[in-house]
Amino acid sequence: MTDATTETIEADILVIGGGTGGPMAAIKAKEANPSLKVVLMEKANVKRSGAISMGMDGLNNAVVPGYATPEQYVKEITVANDGIVHQKAVMAYATGSFPMIQYLDRLGVKFEKDGSGEYNMRKVHHMGTYVLPMPEGHNVKKVLYRQLRRLQVAVTNRYMATRLLKAADGRIAGAIGVNTRTSEFLVVRAKAVILACGAAGRLGLPASGYMFGTYENAANCGDGYAMAYHAGAELANLECYQINPLIKDYNGPSCAYVTGPFGGYTANNKGQRFIECDYWSGQMMLEFWRELQSGAGPVFLKMDHLAEETISEIEQILHTNERPSRGRFHEKRGNDYRKRPVEMHISEIGFCSGHSASGVWVDENARTTIPGLYAAGDMASVPHNYMLGAFVNGGIAGADAASYCADLDLPAFDEGDLLAEQERVLAPTRRADGLTPHEMEFKTRRLVNDYLEPPKVTAKMEIAQRRFAEIRDDLSALCARDPHELHRALEMQSILDCADMAAAASLYRTESRWGFYHLRVDHPETNDEDWYCHTMLFKDAAGRMSHRKREVAPYVVPVEAEEMAAYHQLRVKAPQAAE
Amino acid sequence: MPIITQSSSAAVVIDDAKCIAEKGCTVCVDVCPLDILAIDEGRKKAFMKYDECWYCMPCEADCPTGAVKVNIPYLLR
Ligand SMILES: Cc1cc2nc3c(=O)[nH]c(=O)nc-3n(C[C@H](O)[C@H](O)[C@H](O)COP(=O)(O)OP(=O)(O)OC[C@H]3O[C@@H](n4cnc5c(N)ncnc54)[C@H](O)[C@@H]3O)c2cc1C
Ligand code: SF4
Ligand code: SF4
Numbered sequence: 001m002t003d004a005t006t007e008t009i010e011a012d013i014l015v016i017g018g019g020t021g022g023p024m025a026a027i028k029a030k031e032a033n034p035s036l037k038v039v040l041m042e043k044a045n046v047k048r049s050g051a052i053s054m055g056m057d058g059l060n061n062a063v064v065p066g067y068a069t070p071e072q073y074v075k076e077i078t079v080a081n082d083g084i085v086h087q088k089a090v091m092a093y094a095t096g097s098f099p100m101i102q103y104l105d106r107l108g109v110k111f112e113k114d115g116s117g118e119y120n121m122r123k124v125h126h127m128g129t130y131v132l133p134m135p136e137g138h139n140v141k142k143v144l145y146r147q148l149r150r151l152q153v154a155v156t157n158r159y160m161a162t163r164l165l166k167a168a169d170g171r172i173a174g175a176i177g178v179n180t181r182t183s184e185f186l187v188v189r190a191k192a193v194i195l196a197c198g199a200a201g202r203l204g205l206p207a208s209g210y211m212f213g214t215y216e217n218a219a220n221c222g223d224g225y226a227m228a229y230h231a232g233a234e235l236a237n238l239e240c241y242q243i244n245p246l247i248k249d250y251n252g253p254s255c256a257y258v259t260g261p262f263g264g265y266t267a268n269n270k271g272q273r274f275i276e277c278d279y280w281s282g283q284m285m286l287e288f289w290r291e292l293q294s295g296a297g298p299v300f301l302k303m304d305h306l307a308e309e310t311i312s313e314i315e316q317i318l319h320t321n322e323r324p325s326r327g328r329f330h331e332k333r334g335n336d337y338r339k340r341p342v343e344m345h346i347s348e349i350g351f352c353s354g355h356s357a358s359g360v361w362v363d364e365n366a367r368t369t370i371p372g373l374y375a376a377g378d379m380a381s382v383p384h385n386y387m388l389g390a391f392v393n394g395g396i397a398g399a400d401a402a403s404y405c406a407d408l409d410l411p412a413f414d415e416g417d418l419l420a421e422q423e424r425v426l427a428p429t430r431r432a433d434g435l436t437p438h439e440m441e442f443k444t445r446r447l448v449n450d451y452l453e454p455p456k457v458t459a460k461m462e463i464a465q466r467r468f469a470e471i472r473d474d475l476s477a478l479c480a481r482d483p484h485e486l487h488r489a490l491e492m493q494s495i496l497d498c499a500d501m502a503a504a505a506s507l508y509r510t511e512s513r514w515g516f517y518h519l520r521v522d523h524p525e526t527n528d529e530d531w532y533c534h535t536m537l538f539k540d541a542a543g544r545m546s547h548r549k550r551e552v553a554p555y556v557v558p559v560e561a562e563e564m565a566a567y568h569q570l571r572v573k574a575p576q577a578a579e
Numbered sequence: 580m581p582i583i584t585q586s587s588s589a590a591v592v593i594d595d596a597k598c599i600a601e602k603g604c605t606v607c608v609d610v611c612p613l614d615i616l617a618i619d620e621g622r623k624k625a626f627m628k629y630d631e632c633w634y635c636m637p638c639e640a641d642c643p644t645g646a647v648k649v650n651i652p653y654l655l656r
Contacts, residue, residue: 044612048637053612158614180614208655211631212613218633219612249655325634329651433581479582484614484629 004422006185011039011154012405013398014175014190016161017224018042019050019217020387021377021394022196023144023153028398029194030151036402038153039188041177043160043487044219047145050198051217051354051378052387055138056322057258059111060124060386062132063097067121070094074557076127079566080281081357081383082513082526084237084534087556088364089382089393096392101132104391107143110136122261126277126567131257135317159186161223162490163421164193164231164373167411172372174413175227176421180487183429185422191408192372192401195360196394197224199242199378200498202491204348204453205445206251211438213251215244215347216378221491222498224379225351228360229497234369234536236361236381236550238505239518241454242352243285245299248345250329254301258317262310264303267341268296276570280355282515283567289346289454289516300341311337348445349453351498354390356517357383358505361536361550366397369538372411374401381534427478428489434479437488441495444471448499454519456506464503471496500545505537508547515567589627590652591616591638597646598624607638607647 015026018040026040042049063073073094078085101119105111112120112133123129148155159177165187167173174189201216212218229235245266247254256266256278268274268291275287291299303311314337319327329335335342353359359381366374374397375381377390385393428437451464475493480486511527512520534550598604601623608616608625615629616638625646632652639647650656 044614045610048610048635048641049612053635053637054640206655210652210654212633213652213655214633217612217635218631250651251655324636324640325649325651328634328649329656332651332656435580436582477580481582487614488631 004185004426006187008187008189009039010037010410011188011190012036013038013192013194013401014188015040015194015196016175017196017198017377018046018155019196019198019377020052021390022194023148024391024394025194025196025376025398026153027147027151028395029402030153032399032402034151036405039190040148040153040155041159041161041175041188042155042157043180045157046148046155048141049219052140052322053217054322054324055140056134056387057137057255057317058131058133059101059388060257061130061384061388062101062121063094063130064101064119064121064132065098067129071557072128073130075559075563076125077384078555078557078559079564083532083559083564084357084513084552085383086363086381086553088553089362091556092364092396093382093385093389093392096396097388100388100392100395104143107147109140109143110134124257124260125279126570131261133258133317135321138321156186160487160490161227162425164227165413165417166231167413170371171411172370173411176418178425178490179483181483183483183486187418189410189413191405191410192374194374194376194397194401195224195228195379196375196377196390197379199350199352199354200225201350201352202495203350203445203498203502204448205442206348207345208249208251211442211445215246215251216350216352220378221495222351223491223494224375225360225501226494226497228368228375229501229539231370231373232539233373234361234538235359235501236534236536237358238351238501238537239509239535240282240356240358240514241502241517242350242356243454243516244280244347244355245285245288245344246347247326247329248298248343250326251347252323252326254342254344255318256301259301259303259314262314263306264301264314266344267300267302269298270296271302273572276572281567282356282517283570284515285346285517286515286519287571292346299344301344302341303337304339304341308338348449349502351502352378353381353383354378354385357381357514365400366393367400372404425490428480429486431477431479434477435474437478437480437485437492440471440474440478441488441492444468444492444496444499448502452499452502452506454516456518456520458507458522461503461507465500468496468500468503501537504545504547505535509535587630588653589630590632590634590650591627592648592650593625594646594648595622595624597644599644600625604643606641606643610637610641612637
């Protein structure tokens with residue numbers, strides 16, 4: 001028996017997450033078939049939610065004719081990920097990249113162009129040229145919102161999805177949402193569901209101790225991974241963590257992708273370059289970590305050698321666009337790019353395919369392993385997706401879901417599943433006292449830092465698993481006194497699920513790979529014989545966390561053995577003096 | 580275990596003289612991705628209710644009267 005207020009609505013397609021990939025999925029589903037009812041469920045407000053809430057500094061991975069071919073891009077991403085990629089999905093992104101840029105351009109998103117109206121591409125990656133700056137990139141969310149309205153996508157703000165619903169035959173049947181301000185339930189029955197809930201950005205604890213001072217939008221706490229897991233979907237390569245080089249304490253990008261093309265670079269405490277390439281990869285992070293270990297740190301982003309006009313241009317971009325509070329942070333510290341390099345550090349861990357190669361497994365059509373369930377953006381397994389990847393793969397998911405729906409009746413779900421979920425959700429509201437969501441989240445994330453951060457040590461990760469199990473027992477004391485606290489209590493449970501997945505996935509792959517992301521002290525070598533494969537994590541029929549290997553599908557773009565090592569030679573041979 | 584309340588400084592500051600919440604404005608509350616702002620029912624002014632800020636700044640950018648100032652939270656300032 002529950003005392004829950006529950007509304008049920010029906011849709012053809014439910015999109016969960018209204019950040020970047022989610023809106024594009026809804027838009028492309030509607031464009032494919034305007035008669036479909038498409039519902040977009042967002043825990044915040046679609047107008048300002050997700051990673052691009054304030055806009056974006058640039059496209060990090062644009063495949064633009066004349067600068068790179070889809071084949072070159074697929075090769076670069078394969079090499080950057082030590083070969084473990086589903087190339088067909090990367091190729092689907094690469095071929096969809098330029099049409100999506102043109103589409104966004106038509107909708108009114110502003111990209112940097114030269115005098116003759118051509119896109120102004122910049123080189124940041126190790127091999128090819130893929131960065132397209134957006135110095136006026138602050139209107140992206142407005143443009144998306146306008147298009148959602150135009151196409152009559154039904155938006156439900158402030159509903160946090162908590163669990164997926166399935167039909168008896170295993171198809172997806174919808175999802176359960178909880179209002180973050182009233183705790184009322186909304187059940188959306190749907191023929192297809194597209195998950196676009198972003199990264200798991202509240203997994204590790206920032207060194208500042210401020211729980212919401214994360215790199216990712218802190219609303220992205222891993223709900224998507226948890227929902228997919230509990231529904232029985234497979235998740236790929238979760239041991240390939242997201243770990244980023246960020247402004248120390250501020251914990252946001254500095255950002256080398258913007259400053260690099262202007263001549264800024266990452267330097268040690270002597271002002272010397274120590275990495276060849278500032279593109280974020282596991283190998284780059286390994287060199288960063290080694291530099292700190294060697295005593296040559298802190299590591300800085302160096303710009304004080306640049307001309308005044310260049311620095312003002314950089315400031316204009318960095319302080320007005322995606323993370324405008326950067327300028328405010330530097331001001332308080334007395335940081336001036338002209339005089340002092342910006343101190344950097346290594347972020348806490350998270351899951352995010354935007355910058356690594358993990359996530360809910362999807363094929364080249366954005367389909368997960370559950371019929372009717374799709375995933376796109378930072379939470380889906382297409383590597384190095386970034387913003388444009390969220391758009392392209394969101395679009396692919398939307399279009400594919402539209403055709404999947406065509407001759408399908410609305411699947412029925414098991415009423416018992418709904419009741420069980422309502423009980424789980426409301427349990428913390430039934431206690432007058434106990435443990436608060438904040439302290440349980442803080443402790444979980446502190447243990448993630450203590451025991452799961454690389455270099456990964458088997459004995460430490462096993463302790464983590466025991467400590468997480470204790471916290472799971474403590475859930476019986478978790479107390480939420482109002483809807484806001486309940487919202488945090490539910491998020492905390494997603495974070496705990498992700499922490500368990502991070503530990504289990506890291507223990508399963510008994511080799512080292514992806515530079516710092518999966519550096520295992522007990523298994524220091526890369527072992528292609530046993531581990532040249534994806535690792536899949538899933539909930540088995542008995543409800544246990546299980547693993548299996550998935551073969552890497554034959555490449556569509558061949559890569560020679562010597563090319564494969566390109567990202568392993570990132571350390572500068574002999575340190576260069578600062579110019 | 581009984582629950583106690585602890586205090587911390589509010590990094591997001593609202594200028595009451597400029598805030599027009601009494602006229603029905605709720606823009607900053609609506610846009611905040613972390614849902615940490617609220618309107619004080621008695622004073623009819625917006626305020627930072629929870630110390631859970633991502634310092635992203637839509638609240639400040641979208642406020643029609645320029646009443647919101649986002650400071651970097653003290654722990655990381
Ligand atoms: C600070 C920063 C800077 C970046 N800079 C760049 C850059 O310069 N160039 C570039 O190409 N990429 C950049 N990226 C990466 C890029 O922004 C992301 O890869 C992309 O936006 C991810 O899109 P998404 O749709 O997966 O996630 P998001 O856009 O984050 O959307 C996820 C949405 O899901 C919602 N949500 C989460 N859980 C639930 C739930 N349970 N129920 C309902 N809704 C939920 C969230 O509120 C959010 O709105 C940056 C990322 C960050 C964080
Ligand atoms: S947006 Fe500005 S005016 Fe409106 S409630 Fe918030 S602070 Fe007040
Ligand atoms: S800065 Fe962002 S998280 Fe903080 S109050 Fe404003 S909108 Fe909310």
